[in-house]
Amino acid sequence: MLTTAMAFFMHDAMDQLIEIDVPSRSLRRGDEIVRFTRSEFSLMLWLINRPGQTFGRDALIAGIHGDDYPATPRSIDVQVVGVRRKLGDLAGQLETVRGRGYRFRSVPGVAWRVVGENHVDNRPPDDG
Numbered sequence: 546m547l548t549t550a551m552a553f554f555m556h557d558a559m560d561q562l563i564e565i566d567v568p569s570r571s572l573r574r575g576d577e578i579v580r581f582t583r584s585e586f587s588l589m590l591w592l593i594n595r596p597g598q599t600f601g602r603d604a605l606i607a608g609i610h611g612d613d614y615p616a617t618p619r620s621i622d623v624q625v626v627g628v629r630r631k632l633g634d635l636a637g638q639l640e641t642v643r644g645r646g647y648r649f650r651s652v653p654g655v656a657w658r659v660v661g662e663n664h665v666d667n668r669p670p671d672d673g
Contacts, residue, residue, distance in 0.1 A: 582624075584624050589639070596650065599647065599648040
């Protein structure tokens with residue numbers, strides 16, 4: 546289960562504000578709106594809320610979906626590719642740490658703000 550805190554990364558000279566809208570699983574940068582799949586969005590949000598921390602594939606699956614989620618570690622790689630493609634010129638902020646995993650790197654001039662609900666859960670509701 547992914548539970549988010551309000552994230553806001555600001556640097557002294559802000560050139561760009563990126564808003565992440567949780568309910569619509571989208572990112573707004575200026576007039577551009579980019580939509581993400583549920584899995585891509587959860588991965589991006591997990592890493593953005595933990596800038597500078599490196600997570601291996603298994604840790605990402607457990608942190609985002611829970612320990613019992615039926616996913617392979619390589620599925621994270623596919624989601625990373627999708628997120629990077631949609632981030633465009635900001636894709637470099639989602640870094641691969643060779644032999645360790647992935648991390649989000651904040652950079653001067655770009656501020657990220659998460660708006661909307663503060664809870665995202667990819668798992669289907671329990672029936673009982």
